Amino acid sequence: xxxxxxxxxxxxxGAAAHDAALGSAKxxxxxxxxxxxxxxxxGFGLIALLVLVHGRLQPSxxxxxxxxLAFPAVLLLHAFLARALxxxxxxxxxxxRAVAYAAVGDEALRLAAIYLSGAESSWLFPLLVVxxxxxxxxxxxxxxxxxxxxxxxxxxxxxxxAAGAGRPVPWTALGANTLVLLVTGGxxxxxxxxxxxxxxxxxxxxxxxxxxxERVMAQNEALAAAKEVAERASxxxxxxxxxxxxxLRTPLTSARLTAQALQGEAAAAxxxxxxxxxxxxxxxxxxxxAMVNGLLDLAAIEAxxxxxxxxxxxxxxxxxEVRMEILPLAERRxxxxxxxxxxxxxxxxxxxxxxxxxxxxxxGNASKFTQGxxxxxxxxxxxxxxxxxxxxxxxxxxxxxxxDQLQRLFQAYTQAGPEIRRTYGGSGLGLSLSRExxxxxxxxxxVSSEPGKGSTFTVIIPRWFxx
Numbered sequence: 001x002x003x004x005x006x007x008x009x010x011x012x013x014g015a016a017a018h019d020a021a022l023g024s025a026k027x028x029x030x031x032x033x034x035x036x037x038x039x040x041x042x043g044f045g046l047i048a049l050l051v052l053v054h055g056r057l058q059p060s061x062x063x064x065x066x067x068x069l070a071f072p073a074v075l076l077l078h079a080f081l082a083r084a085l086x087x088x089x090x091x092x093x094x095x096x097r098a099v100a101y102a103a104v105g106d107e108a109l110r111l112a113a114i115y116l117s118g119a120e121s122s123w124l125f126p127l128l129v130v131x132x133x134x135x136x137x138x139x140x141x142x143x144x145x146x147x148x149x150x151x152x153x154x155x156x157x158x159x160x161x162a163a164g165a166g167r168p169v170p171w172t173a174l175g176a177n178t179l180v181l182l183v184t185g186g187x188x189x190x191x192x193x194x195x196x197x198x199x200x201x202x203x204x205x206x207x208x209x210x211x212x213x214e215r216v217m218a219q220n221e222a223l224a225a226a227k228e229v230a231e232r233a234s235x236x237x238x239x240x241x242x243x244x245x246x247x248l249r250t251p252l253t254s255a256r257l258t259a260q261a262l263q264g265e266a267a268a269a270x271x272x273x274x275x276x277x278x279x280x281x282x283x284x285x286x287x288x289x290a291m292v293n294g295l296l297d298l299a300a301i302e303a304x305x306x307x308x309x310x311x312x313x314x315x316x317x318x319x320x321e322v323r324m325e326i327l328p329l330a331e332r333r334x335x336x337x338x339x340x341x342x343x344x345x346x347x348x349x350x351x352x353x354x355x356x357x358x359x360x361x362x363x364g365n366a367s368k369f370t371q372g373x374x375x376x377x378x379x380x381x382x383x384x385x386x387x388x389x390x391x392x393x394x395x396x397x398x399x400x401x402x403x404d405q406l407q408r409l410f411q412a413y414t415q416a417g418p419e420i421r422r423t424y425g426g427s428g429l430g431l432s433l434s435r436e437x438x439x440x441x442x443x444x445x446x447v448s449s450e451p452g453k454g455s456t457f458t459v460i461i462p463r464w465f466x467x
Contacts, residue, residue, distance in 0.1 A: 032090060037083045040106075044079055047113050048072035050124060054117040068116060078105050100142065107131045107150050115157050125177060128154065132185040136192030143192060147185040151178055234302060248292050256285040294429040297357075301436050308351045308440060310465040315344045315390070319379055322356060326363040334372040344379035348390050350465045354437045358445075361430040362394040362457045370398035370454070381463065389443075392459040401449040409447065410435045434459075442466065 048071060055068045082102040089098040110131050114122045128150050135143035155178060162169045259282035266274035300306040319341050330337045359377070366375045378393040401409065410431050438445045443461030 029087065029090060033083060033087050036086075037079065040079045040082065041076075044075040044109070045072075047110070047124070047127065048075050051113050051116050054122070054124070058118060063116060071112070071116060074112075075109060078109060082106075103131075103135060103142065103146060104149070107146055108153070111150070111153050111157055114154075115161060125181075128181055129184050129188070132181075133188045136185070136188040137195055138192075140189050140192040140196060143185070143189050147182070147189065150185075151181055154178060154181065237299075237302075239299075249289065252285050252289045252292065256282050256289065259285060291429060294433050297433055298429065298436070301433075301440070306440065308354065308465075310349055310351055312347055312349045313352050315346065315348050315379060316341055318348075318352065318356060318359075319344070319377065322359045322363065323377070325360060326367065329364065330367045330375060333367055333370070335367055335370050336374045338374060338376045340376065340378040343381065345381045345388075345390060345463055348463050350441050350461060354441060355461070358434045358437050358459060359392060359394070361434045362392075362459070365430060366394055366396035366398065366455070366457075370396045373397035373454070382460075388463040389460050390463050392461075393456060394459075395454065395456040397454040400451045400453050400455055402451050406447060406449060410445075 051071055052068055055063075055065055082105060085098045086095070086102060089095045107128070110124075110127045113127065114124045117124050132143055132147050132150065135146055155174060158174045158177075159169050259278045262278035263275050263282070266272070266278060297306065319339055323337065323339050327337055363375065363377065374397050376393070376395045378391075378395070380391050380393075382389050382391055435445050438459055438461065441461045442465065443459060446458040446460070447455060448458075449455035
């Protein structure tokens, strides 16, 4: 019986790492003073019982039976002395030596038990292997020393027993038992070394895992703080945009109304030059008002406050309303507007205002980039994975776009390229807002285009809105 290692200043057998798992000094003292002591008493009690039984049964015992009765007392005395020795040096530099002394005493008493029960023929011989095993999985170096000492002690003990009995040394049995002891003990020592290596790896992995966990937790805290700052900044930006947009909407509306009134008066007075100027003012006001509305919608979407109001309405009525609204713009630019609703469903359930806004954005873009061409709006239904969808296609024969321009097409405040902004103007909000709105309608928007061959924007939304 032996004791597992514990913490000591500079122990040579790596006991400090094992002791770290045992907890406080009070718990370690209870462990070595009670639990290990109880296990040693139980083991030695069984050894004493086996020696007494074997001594009673063998025809010619090594010593008189009355002398065997003193062996349990020796075992008990050693258990108390080992306990006192280990507890005395538990927290001091002498702890490794105290453990070694206790281990040597344990193995010596096992040898004595084998000697008293018949030396080379004793069936208590496996106790030696058990003793080596207890050290092999704790401190392999100590187990090697005990293996060598135990083997030499066993050979000397058998030779002494044979000489005392006046019989020749049983070299065959002695050699076989010694070989079994060396092979078995060596194998156990090898397993102990492997186990110790695995323990060291596990401790290193555990330390690495704890370090990574602490790093991840620190990063999470930093990300949480950054997220909070970003949310505050986003809220401030949304509030700022909403406030500024509301402040701009009132004077823009007044300017548009004034421009409309000036057009009427100029037309009545026959002043076409003044009427043209008033129309330009109205058109500029319309563009600015559309930009303000787009900013308000983007701010509401970013803040998660844009409300949807789904309703069931005729598809043809929506298409006709959109056609009539975009027709004047197309005529001013010499574009031909075509509508194909032959394959469209009779009615659809979604947010009418937001879908109209998306279609007007796409048709307005198509007209802006098409001069004297054709703009086509097609509506059809399709079924995907058992769900019915409505597809709106806006096709134009305008300037088209390159693959590089398509990659940055839906970025807010960004157009297909700087040359597009210089030539055609615009804020770059329409397509970004359209994609966000289509996403809120549980749909998606796709685009295909080739330079010089026009573009096709496809809006796919569920026919029946859910959620």
